[in-house]
Amino acid sequence: MSFYRALSKTLIKNYAAQRAVIPWYQQEGQQLSQFEQWVKDTLYPTxxxxxxxxxxxxxxxxxxxxxxxxxxxxxxxxxxxxxxxERAIELLPHDLAVGRYRRMMRAFEMNTKKTHLPVEEQNYDPMVPYLAPFIEEAKFQMQEEQELLNFHPWDRRLYSGPTTGFGETTPNSTFSCW
Incomplete structure (x- = not known):
């Protein structure tokens, strides 16, 4: 039997054994000890x-x-x-972008003047996520661009020239480069 045939048989056998392994997200939870169960049932809720x-x-x-x-x-x-x-802000519709800009400029001005909004104008929910769908779209766009450009983080050159490759935009802007 040739080497490649023996190798392929071994690989197929190992692949079949690996396919039988249940993924971690489908495995049943590990059993807790009596002490861990007591902590979970009595101490944690308190x-x-x-x-x-x-x-x-x-x-x-x-x-x-x-x-x-x-x-x-x-x-x-x-x-x-x-x-x-940044990408999500670029994707914002004009009215949302203008509203965001005006809110931020108003907050900056009130902060410099040491004032706050009148109480009657504070009756709104600030936790409504208007930017969340655009952030998700930006994630998908960036992921698609990286896949199309065949970008891999491990292909990035570190320490090329005066920059480290860890995110600085100007040369010699960190303590790691002298």
Whole structure:
């Protein structure tokens, strides 16, 4: 028997064995010990009720109050320099883009003047995600571009010239390059 025939038989046998393995997301959960089950049943609900739940509620209410004070939406607080957010902002319709710009400029002006919106204008929900569908579309577009251009992160050259390749845009802008 030739080498390649023996190799293909071995590979097929191993492939059949691997196909029989259940994927991790379909496997049943691992059994907890008695102590872990006791913690899950008695300790965790109490911790969630008195510590984690109230803290997360406080954080949420505090964020909502801060956004309402300046008339902002939650999606206005995203970092504009992230590539996905940049692409999503480019995809925004004109009316949403103008509204976003005006909200941010109003918030900047109120912040510099140390003022807040009047209370009667703070009656809105700042957590409505107007940018989320455009962020998803931007993710799909960027993924498609990377696939079409055959881009792989491991193909990127690190330390070529005065830049490291870790995201800086100007030469010698980090401490890792002198």
């Amino acid at each position: 911790w969630f009720k008195f510590v984690k739940g109230p803290y997360e509620r406080y954080q949420y209410e505090h964020t909502v109050a801060d956004l309402r004070a300046y008339g902002l939406m939650f999606d206005d607080a995203h970092n504009n320099n992230e590539p996905i957010v």
